[in-house]
Amino acid sequence: MMKSKVLQLALAILLTAASAAAQDDFPDLTHLNMEDLLNLQVTSAGKKPQKIADTAAAVFVITQQDIRRSGASSVPEVLRMVPGLHVAQLDASKWVVTSRGFSTRYANKLLILVDGRSIYNPMFSGVFWETRDVPLENVERIEVIRGPGGSLWGANAVNGTINIITKRAYETRGTLVTASGGFNSPSIGMVRQGGEITAGLSYRGYVKYLDRGNSDNPQGNSAADRWNTMSAGFRMDWDRSGDALSISGDLQKIGSGEINQLAVSLSPPTLNTFESRNRTTSSSILGRWSHSFSDDSESTLQFYFDRQALQVAIAGEKRDTVDFDFQQRNKFSRHELLWGVNYRTSEGEGTQESFAARIDPVTRRDTLAGVFLQDEIALVPSRLSVALGAKLDHNSYTGLEFQPNVRLLWTLSKSRTAWLSASKAVRTPSRFESDLHVITEIMPPSTSTPLPIVADFSGSANLRSESLSAYEIGYREQFGGRLFLEADAFFNVYRHLRTFENGTPFVDFTGSPHITAPLYVANKLGGETYGVEITADAWISRIWHVTGNYSFLRMQLNLAPDSTDTFSAKAGGQTPQHQFYVRSGVDLWRSLEADITYRFVGELPTLEVRSYSSVDARLGWKLSAAFEFSLVGRNLLGPHLEFVPDLGDGMVGESLVKRGAYAKIAWRF
Amino acid sequence: VRKVILSALLLLAGMELLAGRAPAQAEPANTGYNIKAAFVYNFAIYIDWPADVLKTREEPFVVGVVGSDAFAELLRHTLAEKTVRGHRFMVKRWATAKNIKDCHIVFFTAETQDVATALSSLGTTPTLTVGESAAFADAGGMINFLVDDNKLRFDVNAEAGRRANLTMSSRLLSLARRVR
Numbered sequence: 001m002m003k004s005k006v007l008q009l010a011l012a013i014l015l016t017a018a019s020a021a022a023q024d025d026f027p028d029l030t031h032l033n034m035e036d037l038l039n040l041q042v043t044s045a046g047k048k049p050q051k052i053a054d055t056a057a058a059v060f061v062i063t064q065q066d067i068r069r070s071g072a073s074s075v076p077e078v079l080r081m082v083p084g085l086h087v088a089q090l091d092a093s094k095w096v097v098t099s100r101g102f103s104t105r106y107a108n109k110l111l112i113l114v115d116g117r118s119i120y121n122p123m124f125s126g127v128f129w130e131t132r133d134v135p136l137e138n139v140e141r142i143e144v145i146r147g148p149g150g151s152l153w154g155a156n157a158v159n160g161t162i163n164i165i166t167k168r169a170y171e172t173r174g175t176l177v178t179a180s181g182g183f184n185s186p187s188i189g190m191v192r193q194g195g196e197i198t199a200g201l202s203y204r205g206y207v208k209y210l211d212r213g214n215s216d217n218p219q220g221n222s223a224a225d226r227w228n229t230m231s232a233g234f235r236m237d238w239d240r241s242g243d244a245l246s247i248s249g250d251l252q253k254i255g256s257g258e259i260n261q262l263a264v265s266l267s268p269p270t271l272n273t274f275e276s277r278n279r280t281t282s283s284s285i286l287g288r289w290s291h292s293f294s295d296d297s298e299s300t301l302q303f304y305f306d307r308q309a310l311q312v313a314i315a316g317e318k319r320d321t322v323d324f325d326f327q328q329r330n331k332f333s334r335h336e337l338l339w340g341v342n343y344r345t346s347e348g349e350g351t352q353e354s355f356a357a358r359i360d361p362v363t364r365r366d367t368l369a370g371v372f373l374q375d376e377i378a379l380v381p382s383r384l385s386v387a388l389g390a391k392l393d394h395n396s397y398t399g400l401e402f403q404p405n406v407r408l409l410w411t412l413s414k415s416r417t418a419w420l421s422a423s424k425a426v427r428t429p430s431r432f433e434s435d436l437h438v439i440t441e442i443m444p445p446s447t448s449t450p451l452p453i454v455a456d457f458s459g460s461a462n463l464r465s466e467s468l469s470a471y472e473i474g475y476r477e478q479f480g481g482r483l484f485l486e487a488d489a490f491f492n493v494y495r496h497l498r499t500f501e502n503g504t505p506f507v508d509f510t511g512s513p514h515i516t517a518p519l520y521v522a523n524k525l526g527g528e529t530y531g532v533e534i535t536a537d538a539w540i541s542r543i544w545h546v547t548g549n550y551s552f553l554r555m556q557l558n559l560a561p562d563s564t565d566t567f568s569a570k571a572g573g574q575t576p577q578h579q580f581y582v583r584s585g586v587d588l589w590r591s592l593e594a595d596i597t598y599r600f601v602g603e604l605p606t607l608e609v610r611s612y613s614s615v616d617a618r619l620g621w622k623l624s625a626a627f628e629f630s631l632v633g634r635n636l637l638g639p640h641l642e643f644v645p646d647l648g649d650g651m652v653g654e655s656l657v658k659r660g661a662y663a664k665i666a667w668r669f
Numbered sequence: 670v671r672k673v674i675l676s677a678l679l680l681l682a683g684m685e686l687l688a689g690r691a692p693a694q695a696e697p698a699n700t701g702y703n704i705k706a707a708f709v710y711n712f713a714i715y716i717d718w719p720a721d722v723l724k725t726r727e728e729p730f731v732v733g734v735v736g737s738d739a740f741a742e743l744l745r746h747t748l749a750e751k752t753v754r755g756h757r758f759m760v761k762r763w764a765t766a767k768n769i770k771d772c773h774i775v776f777f778t779a780e781t782q783d784v785a786t787a788l789s790s791l792g793t794t795p796t797l798t799v800g801e802s803a804a805f806a807d808a809g810g811m812i813n814f815l816v817d818d819n820k821l822r823f824d825v826n827a828e829a830g831r832r833a834n835l836t837m838s839s840r841l842l843s844l845a846r847r848v849r
Contacts, residue, residue: 028746028747029704029706030710030751033711034840037708037711038822039820171817171846545840593839622842625848
């Protein structure tokens with residue numbers, strides 16, 4: 001889990017930062033553009049400005065500018081600009097977001113943190129994006145790290161980590177009122193108020209409302225997928241020399257929907273198709289205290305409590321999580337040492353039992369305790385550094401997990417860096433994989449089988465963690481102040497990926513007689529993925545900025561010879577092989593911005609989703625310092641399908657992503 | 670595969686060490702001034718001065734520094750080989766805020782006394798004023814640097830810029846923490 005001042009960490013952690021050119025007494029930074037200059041750390045530690053891009057990992061930072069100019073109205077949409085990620089809109093409320101493969105709504109290899117608080121759900125291992133609403137106006141930046149982060153963040157940071165970092169309260173003083181609406185777009189309203197109480201003590205509070213109407217399925221009927229959220233939150237920051245204290249919290253009430261089909265009875269009609277309204281209420285509070293002992297030593301203590309009641313068609317759960325996290329950074333001679341301990345306890349209580357599904361035991365408390373250590377060593381100061389790190393975790397499902405990592409950063413010159421890494425990461429089993437029992441299908445009696453056949457899935461306590469060994473290499477170069485290029489490649493070896501195995505059918509006389517076809521989980525899939533991600537960022541002229549990227553991915557998954565799984569290996573065809581994104585932003589006049597985004601997403605052969613191209617456009621007009629107006633058009637090339645329900649959660653039907661447009665006003669005073 | 674990668678890592682490290690480049694040396698102290706220097710360069714680019722200023726190619730673009738000699742030296746070093754719209758840079762330094770004249774940008778370092786008087790004596794001449802203190806901002810300076818959450822930020826007093834006939838690009842304004 002990420003903690004404390006995320007940026008400092010990401011730096012310290014990910015190893016490194018040969019500052020742009022400490023060879024000179026006065027490192028010249030004019031080759032960086034202004035956005036990059038603002039991202040430099042003026043750390044008290046060594047007073048050394050560090051560039052987040054100078055890390056030995058595939059890091060992509062989304063700034064407030066990027067968010068605003070992308071015209072996006074939710075976090076997943078913003079993430080479309082990140083190379084190596086696959087973002088697909090499943091319906092009006094649901095999203096699929098994955099890094100480097102394995103796309104599904106239940107994507108389980110990407111860890112998501114909001115200000116250091118994990119929103120990765122241990123019930124089904126993954127993130128239901130629609131159940132956590134982060135107002136984009138409060139976001140300072142989003143750091144996306146592709147590749148394993150297990151040595152720092154622990155389990156489930158297998159293919160990537162996304163850190164959503166909100167603005168400090170001081171940055172949001174004053175009042176902000178925003179309203180937006182249009183067609184095939186959400187209606188959003190938000191009010192935020194912040195201020196400085198005394199020197200060093202600031203606060204903000206906000207309320208936000210969002211409503212996105214039902215979308216249509218390809219047949220023209222309603223997909224019953226309306227999404228509505230109500231959320232409120234606050235943040236207080238207190239700074240004194242050497243100490244920083246931050247407390248934040250939020251309350252959310254969220255509804256989303258889908259058409260679902262669940263088994264209801266052994267006798268016909270065996271299945272019920274209905275419009276399911278999924279409800280989530282959540283509350284969280286987080287406190288973080290950082291203390292600097294000196295320029296070279298800093299400690300951070302973080303605590304959070306998170307409560308979420310989640311109700312989806314197939315199951316419901318109430319979960320309370322308490323998390324403590326401590327970490328310390330120390331610099332001495334050529335070493336920068338970062339270490340930390342964490343403890344998390346999380347209790348989930350099943351709140352729904354039905355004919356189709358039950359969870360056993362109903363209530364379960366899991367604990368997670370871990371320790372990590374990382375040493376970044378300047379082998380040749382400001383030229384070559386190596387970071388060695390590892391995390392040792394103990395969890396309730398698989399016991400001890402060890403996730404080591406080695407990263408090498410080579411600063412070839414002021415403007416060129418290269419890096420290499422080798423790491424191991426794991427994805428631990430979820431509560432569902434361990435404790436869920438669900439009837440996934442009932443086949444009525446036929447001439448060949450006189451009894452109904454019931455496909456009965458059971459979780460298993462013997463499931464192992466999925467593991468990844470990853471090898472990455474990257475290179476980046478800044479050409480003058482105008483062009484930045486970055487390329488990275490990875491080779492991933494997966495072992496013990498989860499599979500769904502068929503057991504031996506048997507005749508079951510409990511209730512009315514039927515044949516039970518058991519389905520159980522095992523770890524019988526392995527394979528390799530490899531890919532390349534290329535990013536370019538160019539200032540073509542003073543007023544014209546173009547950014548773009550291309551991602552290539554190949555997946556080769558192989559079932560163990562004794563596996564009876566029929567669909568897990570198809571995951572290889574659920575993430576596009578080719579993706580391309582380009583965004584152009586022009587400052588037409590002092591107060592007028594024009595942005596256009598084009599993206600191409602390759603086909604998903606196993607889901608029969610065709611490749612598509614899409615164009616978004618935005619006009620932003622700053623009427624005065626206080627008033628901003630923007631017009632956004634989305635998916636202008638017409639309707640397309642981005643993803644379809646792919647796992648047996650009962651969700652049926654597809655939903656088209658259609659042309660849409662909205663207008664937005666923002667008023668600050 | 671793992672072996673190959675590990676040996677590649679070791680080989681790279683070994684080559685770098687054998688080459689004997691970059692002997693161990695202390696990192697220079699830095700207070701964020703090189704970031705500010707880079708910004709001064711960007712201000713020259715992203716702000717338009719009135720057409721009657723800098724009419725001939727030969728005229729240098731003059732940046733004045735009040736107070737810190739070290740910063741003036743750093744700026745000289747940073748801007749030495751650069752040009753803006755064909756004009757080379759010239760850095761002047763004043764120990765105090767009195768008698769500042771003939772500059773396109775004036776940077777009042779934190780140690781400057783009596784900023785208010787200096788700003789009012791500049792009046793509405795097309796001079797971009799840059800500072801790094803609350804006193805500077807309060808006195809009506811145009812661009813004020815501050816450090817927040819370990820990062821450099823700047824506030825812009827766009828009204829003051831307009832009065833001096835300077836046109837700031839929207840890109841610059843959009844990067845400001847606060848515009849008033």
